[in-house]
Amino acid sequence: MKYQELVDVYSALEATTKRLEKTEIISEFLKKLDTGTIEKVGLLILGVVFPAWSSEEIGIGGKLVERAVAEAVGTTQATVEDAVRDEGDIGLACIKLYAKKSQMTFFSQPLTIDFVFNSLRKLSQISGSRSTNRKIAVILELLSQASATEAKYLTRTITEELRIGVGDGVVRDAIAQAFDIDKKVVERAQMLTNDFSVVAKTAKEEGSSGLEKLNLTPGTPVKPMLAQLAPPLEEIIPEMGVAICDTKYDGIRLQVHRNNDEINIFTRRLENITHALPEIVRLFDEHLPHENYIVEGEVIATRDGKPLPFQNILHRVRRKHNVEEAIENVPLKVYLFDVMYYQVPMIDEPLKNRRTILESIVDTSVDEMNLSTMKIGTAENIKEIQELFETSIKEGHEGIMIKDASEPYIPGLRGKKMLKYKAEPETLDMIVIGGTYGIGKRGDFVGSYLVALRDENNEFKSVAYAATGLDDATLEYLTGKMKELELSTKGREIKVEPKIVLEIAFSEIVESPEYETGYSLRFPVVKNIRKDKGPMDVDTVERLISMYNTGN
The missing domain is CATH 3.30.470.30 (DNA ligase/mRNA capping enzyme)
Known part of the structure; x- marks a missing residue:
């Protein structure tokens, strides 16, 4: 199957914020896939080529991808960096750059899902001398044959930033809908395998009875209670x-x-x-x-x-x-x-x-x-x-x-x-989506951090600014991370990719129209940088509201 067909699904998913619409789009696509392809799409739909627990990873930094894009479109890496800065995203930068593409690839074959998946997995196996050039060659082979929209999602997948608003829950519901299986059966299978490639393939081949047979296997981690x-x-x-x-x-x-x-x-x-x-x-x-x-x-x-x-x-x-x-x-x-x-x-x-x-x-x-x-x-x-x-x-x-x-x-x-x-005050694990630089001697540090929680669509909604609990060493570290993840800066305000998870302690939850959740925190204090947690591990808006209702 052509990769462009998956790209069309990505585009449709990115165009809506409605969970039911996303579920329907993925469900209809899954119905069309053969067994070999559905196994790959079970991962690619989440922007990955390995299950979450795998020690294998693509392992390609943003700068390496920018270099490959530059070679593919016949421009300089500095030009690509400027486009990323302007657009705020490598994928959108590709749309802009491919419109001005000066190189032509003759006799190129359309990209297929199989070829893309296998090529991206190959990146994890490249090591040793000249490994950087060999990785560039693999990425370049893909990008040289890609259309602008294909390049948009290829680069996002390589950098693990697909940005189509799809999480495990949507994929679970889509598999259940596509093959007429109870959501709880699909959910249990996913919890026990942590691998949507296995779950999607089994659902297609064996239905509900096949999923019910899936169980714990030593060596394959299970999500904790x-x-x-x-x-x-x-x-x-x-x-x-x-x-x-x-x-x-x-x-x-x-x-x-x-x-x-x-x-x-x-x-x-x-x-x-x-x-x-x-x-x-x-x-x-x-x-x-x-x-x-x-x-x-x-x-x-x-x-x-x-x-x-x-x-x-x-x-x-x-x-x-x-x-x-x-x-x-x-x-x-x-x-x-x-x-x-x-x-x-x-x-x-x-x-x-x-x-x-x-x-x-x-x-x-x-x-x-x-x-x-x-x-x-x-x-x-x-x-x-x-x-x-x-x-x-x-x-x-x-x-x-x-x-x-x-x-x-x-x-x-x-x-x-x-x-x-x-005994400690209650805390929430929250994602940093922005911040504010300090004034005077602390003008080089981001001193206040805009933190957010995850809603039912896995989008991040702001709750509060946290500015206390940080010593100079921590401020220096966090400021460095903020600069690495910078999407835009205007005056003293910086917006960043949602990657940094902070544990925030607070005294009380209050209603506040100032923030996207409709709530805020009184006296928020940064307790820890949770390097052991990722964006999908942060607490939810639902939990915030539940805590508010319980406490009032």
Whole structure:
């Protein structure tokens, strides 16, 4: 199938903001595809060629793409950079530049979806000497045969900025609609595989029954079950009946997979960080059975037996060089709290059963390997749960988690079956969409950050400006990132690509017509730069409104 047919779908999707229209457009397109093509489109429709959990990536920076565009249209890279600056986007710059294209490609064949997909995947395999030139050659082969609109979406896909307003939910609904399958069946299949190429292909070939057969596979990460804020203990624990309450650690959530002799470690964003944690791999190899499993826990950094702030563990897992040195300088501890697979899938088992299995397979004879500190909560022992909370805080942790002991593991969903009970002020994970430069001595720094939340169409709506909680080093770092992501600057105001996620603490949610959500935050404070989260991990407008209604 010609790539132009997919490009026409991209264009139609970009032209509407209505979720139902987007779903209809994708659904009708999926119906036309053969098995091989639908597998590729399941990823390309989201602007990727690898599933989210894959360690493979295209890995091409914007400057390299600009260089390839310059060669394809017969101009200078400086001209391409100017066009990107003017248009605010490499794709729109291509539309402008291809209109003035001075080079002609003779005897070119129309691009196909197969050729584009395979070429983009090939980029991840190119390394070694002259790798830059070889990557340029692959991109140039595509761009030289592309029309202006094809180049628009090719370059956006390469830079992972498709910008058509389509997220997992729309693709899920489109697959369900195209093949007349219950949305919940498609959603579960996606949660367990995290790969729309598999889900789309299975839906087409085998329908609902095929999707229902998909299950956890060690080595393929599953989206984590998510928590929401807990009401008072006296309210929630009696409601649950029996709750498993354990310490909430201020670290990085890990999902550890053993598949035969291979151990892989994934973050909550499904990023493979195995290479950064060799000592944790050894820990699991030595202190868990050599059986296939998927277990979940938290890893924290420690010093003198006490937990270090979250940023320490984040820097530790982001390190790519001198890892052995970091092992000495930043000792790590693991606290496991759940098992999703042990010899067989276990997510449909109640938590109390999963916890029993977990306790039976983990050897905690060394200080680095632990089970989360846990108590069973009932209406009769709420005082003990309050004591667990207070002890957790004293030891430098965030609070406690409260989980319904009778519930299964529900990947990717946030609900009342798993709650967080914290001493700190409530926070929201928010995306930066703009900012304001300071005045005087701080005129070179972006001092105030316009933060936003995600709406039902996965578009970002502004909520507040956050300007406190930032030291000079953080301001310098964030300003550098803002300049890298700059879309436009007018006076002291800067607009940026939505890439930076900040954890924002606040005292109160208030109504405000000044911001796109209709709400704002009183006394917003930047608590953390959440480098472990991406744009689709930020909190939603729906959650903001729910919190507002709950608090008033």
